[in-house]
Amino acid sequence: MNCILLPTSNIAQPYAQITASAQIIHVNKVLNLQVGDTLKIGELGGNLGTAIIDSIASDNIRLREVQLDTAPPAKLDVTVILALPRPKVLRRLIMDMTALGVRDIVLINSYRTQKSYWQSPLLTRLDEFVLEGLQQGVDTISPRITLQKRFKPFVEDQLASLITHNAIVAHPYGEQSFSQYLQQLSSESLSSATKTTLPSVVCIGAEGGWIDYEIELFHEQGCKAVHIGSRILRTEAAVNVILGQWLIQNNQD
The missing domain is CATH 2.40.240.20 (Hypothetical PUA domain-like; domain 1)
Structure with a gap:
């Protein structure tokens, strides 16, 4: 603490x-x-x-x-959509995302999410994990956390309303790297004389990542599939690597 x-x-x-x-x-x-x-x-x-x-x-x-x-530090202007992970990983992820300052977290079902995960008693302890993350990150404002047990209805009916400026889905087999994607955004902002803005939504899978069907549904809603290198990282590592970009920009503003 x-x-x-x-x-x-x-x-x-x-x-x-x-x-x-x-x-x-x-x-x-x-x-x-x-x-x-x-x-x-x-x-x-x-x-x-x-x-x-x-x-x-x-x-x-x-x-x-x-x-x-x-005043507490400003929140990161991002919504993280995370496939519900194994229960023992959930605590660390909620703590880390809270400490980083994520504004909104959506825990969603996915093809590789086992049904038993949704019955885990740890889901009743999210407030406890959030408090740990807040005390770690020296913050007082909790992220908004929602649970979505139905993947397709959420992506088709609700995801678009969360995207205010671009969205990405982390996918190790995406054609474009996250770094290349950010360079593209930077080039576009220079040409239009507007400030470089990171995506407002990040979709990250649990162990095994998203299946092709899920990637396609994300794509239909405007999410760009990007990878963060040739190494296949654990979900916790991927979350911290990706969200580090928002943390850096937040401290530069």
């Missing part, structure tokens, strides 16, 4: 309290903070800031001089 996020109910200016056991353990065992030390905190859905530890008990850490005066 790079900051401790608290619900609004735990804040009563100029005081606040930490009651979640995992956060209390982190402050005591990982940060090794004592009474009088300053702690980075944030209000879920609100601002970031600091507070001073006033008292420490086994089930409660009282904070004083709470200052929440720093």
Whole structure:
């Protein structure tokens, strides 16, 4: 945790309290903070800031001089459509995408998504994984997460409304690399005197990627199939490599 996020109910200016056991353990065992030390905190859905530890008990850490005066970082202007992965991978992916600042996440069914994945109890713990990602990335605003169990109706009826400026689908056998695609966008922006804009939607498959039928449906909705090199990466690696482009641009704006 790079900051401790608290619900609004735990804040009563100029005081606040930490009651979640995992956060209390982190402050005591990982940060090794004592009474009088300053702690980075944030209000879920609100601002970031600091507070001073006033008292420490086994089930409660009282904070004083709470200052929440720093706005959270801007979200990445992107919607990630992700084929629901194996449950044990899901936690890492939600944490990583949240820490990176993804604005919207759509977990979708795919041909290679096993039906049992949709019954995983981890799907009921998405808020927990989001909180971990927010505390890692020092953010307070949760991404919007939606579940779509029917692939074709979603792609045909809803995907187009999410695409505000271009869309890509990650596919290891795409004819064009992601780098070439970005260079093309850059050239087009120079010729039209408009700012280079990254795609608003990224579609990423789980293990085994998308099948040809799915790629074709994405293509019909305007998604360009691109690859990120000759290496076949795990979903977690592909997500971080691709979204790194948005993170870099966000920090340049």
